[in-house]
Amino acid sequence: MAKLSLHQLSKSYGSAEILKDISLDIKNGEFVVLVGPSGCGKSTLLRLIAGLDPVTSGSISIGDRIVNDLEPAQRKIAMVFQTYALYPHKNVRENMTFGLKYAGLPAEEISRRVDEASRMLQLQDLLTRKPKDLSGGQRQRVAIGRAIVREPDVFLFDEPLSNLDASLRVSTRVELSRLHTLLKSTMIYVTHDQIEAMTLADRIVVMNKGRIEQTGTPLELYYQPANLFVAGFIGSPKMNQFSAILRNATAATGFGLSVPVKGGDEGSAVTIGIRPEHFVVGREGEHPHAARVELVERLGEISHLHMKLNSGELMIAEWRGRDAPSIGDSLSLAAETSNIHLFDAKGVRI
Amino acid sequence: MQLKWRVGLIHSFLIAYSLIAVLPILLVVMNSFKIRKAIFGTPLALPSAETFSLVGYVKVLGNANIGIYFFNSLSVTLISMATVLLFGAMAAWALAEYRFKGSNLLALFLSIGIMVPIRLGSISILHMMVDLNLVNTRLALILVYTAQGLPMAIFILSEFISQIPRDLRDAARCDGVPEIAIFFQVIAPLLRPAIATVAVFTIVPIWNDLWFPLLLAPGNDTQTITLGIQQFIGQYITDWNSVLAALSVAIIPVLVIYLIFSRQLISGLTAGAVK
Amino acid sequence: MLLLFFFLGPAVIVYSIFSVYPLIATMSLSTFTSDSSGALHFVGLENYRLLLMDKDWREPFWNAFLNNIWFFIIHMAVQNPIGIAIAGLLSLPHLKFRGTYRTLIFTPTMLSVVIIGFSWNLILSPLWGISEGFLKFFGLGAFFQPWLGLESSALITIGLISVWQFVGIPLMLIYAALLNVPSELVDAARIDGLSHMRIFFSVKLPLIAPTIGLVSILTFVGNFNAFDLVYSIKGALAGPNFSTDLLGTFFYRTFFGNQLQLGSPTMGATIATAMFLIILIGVCIYLYGIQRRLERHSF
Numbered sequence: 001m002a003k004l005s006l007h008q009l010s011k012s013y014g015s016a017e018i019l020k021d022i023s024l025d026i027k028n029g030e031f032v033v034l035v036g037p038s039g040c041g042k043s044t045l046l047r048l049i050a051g052l053d054p055v056t057s058g059s060i061s062i063g064d065r066i067v068n069d070l071e072p073a074q075r076k077i078a079m080v081f082q083t084y085a086l087y088p089h090k091n092v093r094e095n096m097t098f099g100l101k102y103a104g105l106p107a108e109e110i111s112r113r114v115d116e117a118s119r120m121l122q123l124q125d126l127l128t129r130k131p132k133d134l135s136g137g138q139r140q141r142v143a144i145g146r147a148i149v150r151e152p153d154v155f156l157f158d159e160p161l162s163n164l165d166a167s168l169r170v171s172t173r174v175e176l177s178r179l180h181t182l183l184k185s186t187m188i189y190v191t192h193d194q195i196e197a198m199t200l201a202d203r204i205v206v207m208n209k210g211r212i213e214q215t216g217t218p219l220e221l222y223y224q225p226a227n228l229f230v231a232g233f234i235g236s237p238k239m240n241q242f243s244a245i246l247r248n249a250t251a252a253t254g255f256g257l258s259v260p261v262k263g264g265d266e267g268s269a270v271t272i273g274i275r276p277e278h279f280v281v282g283r284e285g286e287h288p289h290a291a292r293v294e295l296v297e298r299l300g301e302i303s304h305l306h307m308k309l310n311s312g313e314l315m316i317a318e319w320r321g322r323d324a325p326s327i328g329d330s331l332s333l334a335a336e337t338s339n340i341h342l343f344d345a346k347g348v349r350i
Numbered sequence: 351m352q353l354k355w356r357v358g359l360i361h362s363f364l365i366a367y368s369l370i371a372v373l374p375i376l377l378v379v380m381n382s383f384k385i386r387k388a389i390f391g392t393p394l395a396l397p398s399a400e401t402f403s404l405v406g407y408v409k410v411l412g413n414a415n416i417g418i419y420f421f422n423s424l425s426v427t428l429i430s431m432a433t434v435l436l437f438g439a440m441a442a443w444a445l446a447e448y449r450f451k452g453s454n455l456l457a458l459f460l461s462i463g464i465m466v467p468i469r470l471g472s473i474s475i476l477h478m479m480v481d482l483n484l485v486n487t488r489l490a491l492i493l494v495y496t497a498q499g500l501p502m503a504i505f506i507l508s509e510f511i512s513q514i515p516r517d518l519r520d521a522a523r524c525d526g527v528p529e530i531a532i533f534f535q536v537i538a539p540l541l542r543p544a545i546a547t548v549a550v551f552t553i554v555p556i557w558n559d560l561w562f563p564l565l566l567a568p569g570n571d572t573q574t575i576t577l578g579i580q581q582f583i584g585q586y587i588t589d590w591n592s593v594l595a596a597l598s599v600a601i602i603p604v605l606v607i608y609l610i611f612s613r614q615l616i617s618g619l620t621a622g623a624v625k
Numbered sequence: 626m627l628l629l630f631f632f633l634g635p636a637v638i639v640y641s642i643f644s645v646y647p648l649i650a651t652m653s654l655s656t657f658t659s660d661s662s663g664a665l666h667f668v669g670l671e672n673y674r675l676l677l678m679d680k681d682w683r684e685p686f687w688n689a690f691l692n693n694i695w696f697f698i699i700h701m702a703v704q705n706p707i708g709i710a711i712a713g714l715l716s717l718p719h720l721k722f723r724g725t726y727r728t729l730i731f732t733p734t735m736l737s738v739v740i741i742g743f744s745w746n747l748i749l750s751p752l753w754g755i756s757e758g759f760l761k762f763f764g765l766g767a768f769f770q771p772w773l774g775l776e777s778s779a780l781i782t783i784g785l786i787s788v789w790q791f792v793g794i795p796l797m798l799i800y801a802a803l804l805n806v807p808s809e810l811v812d813a814a815r816i817d818g819l820s821h822m823r824i825f826f827s828v829k830l831p832l833i834a835p836t837i838g839l840v841s842i843l844t845f846v847g848n849f850n851a852f853d854l855v856y857s858i859k860g861a862l863a864g865p866n867f868s869t870d871l872l873g874t875f876f877y878r879t880f881f882g883n884q885l886q887l888g889s890p891t892m893g894a895t896i897a898t899a900m901f902l903i904i905l906i907g908v909c910i911y912l913y914g915i916q917r918r919l920e921r922h923s924f
């Protein structure tokens with residue numbers, strides 16, 4: 001167990017700058033999730049931390065050591081890969097012990113660790129099987145077991161659940177959460193799935209195009225997104241974004257919504273963001289903003305209404321209950337004033 | 351109905367071509383078991399009780415050298431194959447895994463040998479072997495065959511290695527496995543399916559080669575079976591029993607091994623190494 | 626660094642010493658001549674002038690070169706179409722005994738050229754009479770000729786024997802490429818109503834064009850380097866009257882000498898270098914002229 005910090009980390013492949021000026025402090029025992037769209041550099045960052053690729057500039061420290069020049073094995077990390085990366089010709093036990101042999105551990109210690117990890121992950125009956133005789137979920141547990149037996153300071157996970165089917169993904173997610181409570185190790189977890197991020201993380205790091213957009217607890221990101229990117233990335237369906245003009249300390253949209261603003265340049269363009277679940281929907285005339293239903297996605301208890309405002313703007317609102325409106329219905333909306341987000345012309349939260 | 355007819359046509363074509371492919375070989379093997387009169391009288395008939403004879407084999411196998419020739423071919427082929435596979439896999443791994451200055455150039459350098467036959471350098475190879483005092487040794491053949499087989503082996507194995515997921519090597523690195531052990535314990539065991547492909551492209555040409563045995567090791571102690579049979583036939587050219595038996599002695603072991611391994615061999619070939 | 630040397634060293638060293646160096650040394654030897662005492666003298670390109678201009682060298686060289694081109698044409702015109710056709714048939718869906726056909730047809734490729742050469746020599750020999758008997762059976766006895774012994778037909782016959790033996794290679798490479806054509810594509814074409822024949826010619830064949838290019842260049846290199854078959858059937862003299870002489874046998878004869886002339890390492894080296902250049906030109910035409918134009922499709 002150890003803290004981990006990244007200081008002004010950059011990574012380039014040739015002339016392509018993949019990571020730019022990443023600084024991040026992770027506390028001992030914290031579960032940090034890196035999220036971001038595919039290709040934003042999450043895996044690259046994880047590989048830098050693991051020592052699989054050299055950094056271009058900046059420093060990485062684990063515990064009190066700067067580890068930039070250490071081999072992966074010397075960093076006291078363990079990594080779980082999306083493809084599991086089990087050695088196909090070795091059985092489950094050999095997969096878990098292969099690395100330990102090179103660490104020069106005594107045999108009793110090795111078997112103690114394997115016993116403990118396999119008990120934790122219910123792998124006892126599978127120890128002599130080859131990876132090809134395991135199901136996807138079992139393989140994933142072996143991969144996690146191989147990480148656990150190393151007793152690392154930091155666990156690194158690279159999208160470990162994305163090759164599992166939906167129901168297995170949920171149960172393994174819960175198991176991972178349980179494991180973190182049990183082991184209390186520092187964990188860094190990469191995913192592009194915001195539900196995984198929200199449910200697992202102590203703290204989420206949202207990345208985009210090689211930069212950190214925001215760091216915070218799941219609820220901070222949900223309620224106080226630092227910018228339009230985070231606002232759009234966290235939450236499903238996406239937050240509605242309406243353009244507005246700032247006049248007399250008030251931002252006004254095309255369909256007649258006005259929001260008081262402190263500060264900001266007079267006459268500048270701003271964006272108002274409202275999540276679908278933060279609208280109140282009623283019959284025609286009941287609320288200030290009229291809208292027509294264009295499409296209804298029924299998910300059961302809730303439905304997503306795709307609507308067109310009288311300004312022509314498109315938006316989504318959430319409907320609770322079974323009697324959802326139909327296409328073509330005219331309705332009216334109001335926004336919950338406590339859940340309105342304002343962003344300036346550069347997309348930064350006001 | 352029409353479909354059946356067409357399937358029949360396809361099968362008759364394939365059967366006809368299969369016969370063209372194997373009949374000449376069968377003809378030689380079949381007649382090698384017959385008395386001389388039957389070889390000429392009824393060449394297309396199977397050996398029967400009256401026509402069966404092993405007289406040719408008695409002469410061929412009685413030639414004490416045949417055993418030596420076989421041993422020579424076997425040792426040269428197997429050792430060359432082992433070195434080609436080992437050195438080739440090691441080099442292919444380094445080229446596929448480590449990016450270093452000049453790695454592309456080195457890959458190009460190694461691939462020249464795929465297109466340019468090593469035979470064209472024979473004169474200098476012979477001079478070199480004379481200088482090294484290696485003429486008429488099996489080592490001379492092994493060295494040349496290793497050099498000959500390496501480029502193709504490296505090419506095939508590189509393709510194969512690049513299909514091994516990168517995560518596997520990274521996992522081993524995170525596990526603290528040293529680089530050399532990563533190759534021998536993680537990568538090498540996974541190369542087994544590629545061996546059939548490499549075998550077809552390296553072992554078969556080595557076993558069947560006439561040129562280098564003729565050039566580098568024509569001595570009686572170091573002749574390979576291909577050269578030995580060729581010389582034997584030259585001596586007994588009019589003795590049909592012996593000639594046919596000698597040819598069969600060269601054909602049958604290869605045929606048996608081929609039939610046993612044909613499935614792996616051909617699936618190895620078609621597994622895509624050369625796309 | 627040490628690691629790189631460990632992995633690459635053995636291969637690079639053996640390959641450089643026993644393959645690349647001899648090739649270069651041979652090229653350099655081709656610019657020398659040896660006198661009666663065996664000492665070497667630098668003569669520049671004189672050997673090449675001899676090879677191309679001198680009457681004693683020019684004729685056998687061009688003879689072997691043209692024969693070689695014929696040999697190549699026979700392979701391109703017979704071996705590769707047969708290989709493609711059989712591969713096409715073998716890759717048809719729901720074909721039974723596919724594996725058996727494959728195994729049988731590939732058998733000759735596994736055997737030694739020398740053994741094959743001798744076997745065919747016997748089979749086609751009028752002494753044994755087996756071919757004549759075979760033709761008579763079909764009422765074609767009158768067509769029999771000692772093909773390998775006639776100046777007019779010996780080269781074609783040897784070419785066809787070579788085709789018979791090596792058809793397995795294009796067959797396998799093209800078969801493998803055909804297997805890599807995704808079956809969805811073929812299914813889609815069938816739903817579009819194309820016949821198997823049409824699918825083969827207008828869907829599969831264009832997709833495997835790069836493999837056909839590869840097969841052609843492998844055939845080219847193999848043919849311009851061929852030696853064993855002619856040597857085992859006809860000996861170093863490549864009779865009758867040099868009608869089956871290829872660059873490979875010409876090279877061998879020049880280097881080792883024979884009943885007619887003394888061996889000459891320097892002229893041998895010159896011929897080897899000429900063969901190298903011919904192969905190099907072929908490979909360059911393939912790499913820059915053909916392969917580039919063939920689109921590679923990845924599925």
Ligand SMILES: Nc1ncnc2c1ncn2[C@@H]1O[C@H](COP(=O)(O)OP(=O)(O)O)[C@@H](O)[C@H]1O
Nearest residue numbers: 013016018036037038039040041042043044045
């Ligand atoms: N070895 C490499 N060479 C060049 N570019 C790379 C390399 N590895 C990754 N990249 C590029 O870096 C970017 C980020 O990749 P990655 O970290 O894998 O993204 P993700 O967030 O999806 O995990 C991508 O645009 C990818 O193309």
Ligand SMILES: [Mg+2]
Nearest residue numbers: 042043044159
């Ligand atoms: Mg990734």
